[in-house]
Amino acid sequence: MSVKSSFATSAAGLARWTLRSVLHRSGGALPGKLGLSIDPELIGNLAGLLDASVVITGTNGKTTTTNLIADSVSASGATCVCNRAGNNMETGIAGALLEASSARRRTAGTRRVGVFECDELYTVRVLPKLKPTYFVLLNLFRDQLDRYGEIDHTQDAIARALASSPATTLIFNADDPLCAAIAERVDNPTLPFGLMGATNTESTHIAESRFCSQCNAPLDYEYVQYGQLGAYECPSCGWKRPELSCWAQHVELSAGGYTFEVTDAQSAPMRLSTKYNGLYMVYNILAACVASCAAGADAALFQRVLDTYVPTGGRMTRWDVDGRVVASDLAKNPIGFDRQIQQIKTSGGRLMAFYLNDAEADGRDVSWIWDVDFERLGAAGDVRAFVGGTRANDLQVRLKYAGIDAQIVDGIGPVLAAVADESADEVLYAVANYTAFPPIVQELKELGEVCEGVAGAHGEAAGTGAVTGGADTGAGASAAGAGVSEASAPCDQAGAPAPGIAVLERPLRIVHLYPDALNLYGDGGNAIVIERRCAWRGIPVRVENIHMGDALELESADMVLVGGGADRDQLSVANELRRQRNELAAYLEDGGAMLAICGSYQLLGRSYYMGDTKIEGLGLIGAETVRGDDRLTANVAVKSAICEEPLVGFENHGGRTVLDASEAPLGTSLVSGTGNNGEDGLEGCMHKGLIGTYLHGPALSKNPELADWLIERALERRAVHGDADASALLPLAPLDDACEHAARKAAMGLLG
Ligand code: GLN
DSSP: OOHHHHHHHHHHHHHHHIIIIISOOOOTTHHHHHHHHHOTTHHHHHGGGOSEEEEEEOSSSHHHHHHHHHHHHHHTTOEEEEOTTOOOSHHHHHHHHHHHHHSOOOOTTOOEEEEEEOOGGGHHHHHHHHOOSEEEEOOOOOOOHHHHOSHHHHHHHHHHHHHTSTTSEEEEETTOHHHHHHHHHOOSOEEEEEEOSOOOSOOOOOOOOOBOTTTOOBOEEEEEEETTEEEEEOTTTOOBOOOOSEEEEEEEEETTEEEEEEEESSSOOEEEEESOOOHHHHHHHHHHHHHHHHTTOOGGGHHHHHHHOOOSTTTTEEEEETTEEEEEEEOOSHHHHHHHHHHHHHTTOOEEEEEOOOSTTTOSOOGGGGGSOTHHHHHTOOOEEEEESTTHHHHHHHHHHTTOOEEEOSSSHHHHHHTTTSOTTSOEEEEEOTTTHHHHHHHHHHHOEEOTTOOOTTOSTTOSSOOOTTOOOOTTOOSSSSSEEEEOOOOTTTOSOOTTOOOOSSOEEEEEEOTTTSOTTSTTHHHHHHHHHHHHTTOOEEEEEEOTTOOOOOTTOSEEEEOOOOHHHHHHHHHHHHHTHHHHHHHHHTTOEEEEETHHHHHHSSEEEETTEEEEOOOSSSEEEEEEEEEEEEEEEEEESSOSSOEEEEEEEEEEEEEOTTSBOSEEESSTTOSSSSSSOEEOEEETTEEEEOOBTTTTTSOHHHHHHHHHHHHHHHHHTTOHHHHHTOSOOOOOOHHHHHHHHHHHHTTO
């Protein structure tokens, strides 16, 4: 060890001792931070302490998988060095190594194995130094887009990390085309794992972009497990899920959780079972089993490891609070949250509390809650829901549009009090995101105790093997699901239509373009908002999802909605959109109502330059976009002519759009450095019935006036075309927008 490293080890050891023994605090990030400030090469210098090492990354399941691998390695007699405390950045990994280096000398013959959870973006700093033996890549889902940027950015970071450590074996989830695309790019040895065969246990409406990483064509799926995970093949260039080296098969879900077999081509299948019943757990367990065995653990002990596994920090935990079971779990992103909804639904849960914070570590942008299919819970009716956290208002609006009337609460105590009249057999589900979760767990610790020997958070659930949860959700529920959803029943929110109110002969036809490709930041929520606001007024409405390759006819359309997308998805969609140019041009020329968000707004202009790559736009508006060096990422407010209050939202884009002098903006930015290009103070554009804007949120969720502007526009155009029923629906019946306005006020508060 170098002098610098020894000094760093001693200083960090002293810091750790002081923190633990004197201040009675956990080691935290400080020892690692201190050590790295003395010796920036510390990780590389201490890597020699290890006989083997495994680094685990991916959007969801890192902590669980890391702990399972660590348990498995330890059960097999090795000394495990692990950042169990959850600091998954450089400092956490350095801290764990420092602790190991100052520990007493190991017994002769004992192997020392490093098992480190690593944040996706930190892999590029950790791998070149640690040069781990194995690198586990679990999955890549959209997550904290304001922090991570678009998924391509995360993929680039991981590919660069792997290239810096060419001998590291990449153990990756081949069911995830986004992970497989990374494997395709690097020369590292690989070990692909996945699930063999359709499980038919879970389905999801989430609009993940499922495109070929080689040629951008939409992928064909033999079956989807959830999100973009499944068995896929590109119909255009033939790229497909890599041949699996290890897989789980015969996956069965029963009341006791999942059972399945893990196998590779050589060994006899090993039967495993887990009391936790989310399909994601099967992936985590499979990855942990494959990686720990590769690192020398004894496969025969793995079931015992699973049986004794205790989730950390209140995840997947059941509590007994005065006779009521509370199931707590963490969910940080749409896929994670959606999995929770799925499980609440399959468990028949009625009592639920959701908490949402927007601290730095959570991601400031909460638009993603519109990607969570809360409608599945709303469809059941009779639920009692509560929302909390710094963005409780946003959750309340989201749930309102899913048909759920949620009460805002502070913590879990008031929820327990409010549901005291409910049967003691009813489980209360508490789901919170990153920084919202620990305070809830702390409260539960104070109010009750962990149920011993009971299955995980959602253990009892399930029923029979063929749970087809999420199957359907009622009108307009899904931004990207089935082709058409229709609604005319007014919700109790607005009451029945006033007697004598005209009812359209032909429902308003809302065309939602490419919801599976352009829905990166919850923009699909705009379709939900339009559909609900019509339905609440008794206006018959029909949302039609148009997918890539579908024929597009806009002659009978009343509104066109299209969302934003990552640069790569934009590339895929641009060709398709250009083919529809004439149809769209005629529609807009006729004054048709349209909302285009961010990526699609850019594509309506003449062109979008992404570095040297030029995407030809449709040229329907006088605008040019060029990708800047950084992203404009912020909570924003825009003064517009639409309503007195500013429009609020979140913007996150690399493109800078400049409007021709002849084009009118949607409004002016109230936050400097935001808007079309961060410079001229303008935001969006208004071109006849078209509104183009960078606002996510989704844009219509906290700006009901903008939604109603589009609905009015659609009805007015119908009226101009001679539909007398449409004129009778104008002006629009007012709705109770108290929740939306409260959320807007809260959003304005974020601007300071
Ligand atoms: N990819 C585009 C950009 O970064 C659009 C992003 C978006 O739709 N949010 O500018």
